[in-house]
Amino acid sequence: MKLRHHGHWNFGTRCTSNCERGVKREIFLFIFVSATTITCQPQGRRMKPAESLKAFQDFTASKGIDLNASTPREGIEAMLEFRAQAACVACSDDMLLYQWGTYDWGNGKYFELDITRQFIEAELEDDDAISQLSLTYKYQPSAELDALGTSNCWEDATPDFRRFILTSAPFISVADAKADQIDLRHSYV
Template structure:
């Protein structure tokens, strides 16, 4: 897979698993994580290696206010640095969005990078973050799911 193909591949994998970004159920949160975990293990042929910090995963959760819309989000982002030009960084974000509540506000904001650890260890730690634990508990269905590939 090439970096330019990551968004199409992840979207296709989610589609095959029955996850529809505009109609996400509480059960789809776990499916989304399982799909992303498989996706994260697929090598990107034109990215620097994970050992060079050229391919890593970011897990983050928290209540944020972007563009005037306050929401709770749980996000898995794959960051890829081009092997041919280490200055070119891409991020493929897979973000679940909820209407915020007092409960989600209390979860705080958490961030964890995968660099320097095996993916299995990373996902075990990431999914135990308070926000991800809440999201996976199925307390509330997300409003929607976004998948975005951007050069940063």
């Protein structure tokens, strides 16, 4: 948490506040004589986007999660927690994208359930600034999975992103199923 103030402190009290993108953080709320600016950032580990793959692997290993054998429930929950606990340094934007659909990228057709953390680095420009840490679960297509369609949801597009994911039909359909393939990667766009 960064706290910038102008003026004098009158008194302080502890509270829980919803910060940027719905991340809950404990903060100290102070009443000032004049204006106050409060900015919340995830607490814990700080990393650069290029370090995010190793940081996420270390994070999941510390939780006892083997990503190569994980279910979407384990992996996506871990990515949501990682987002809340590992701040991106030097980023002007850092948000999650949840997406699903049946695709053929040239290696066969699969139903994919994916969560991607997208970073935009402040000191770079245009597409050079954008990178993504993606965790994708791939399943052999079926009529049931094809019926789920293709869509996505950005973290800032819904008030309760975690709940949206965990109650979505695509997530529920494969939440505890072992994937045929799991792809974890960091790449620049």
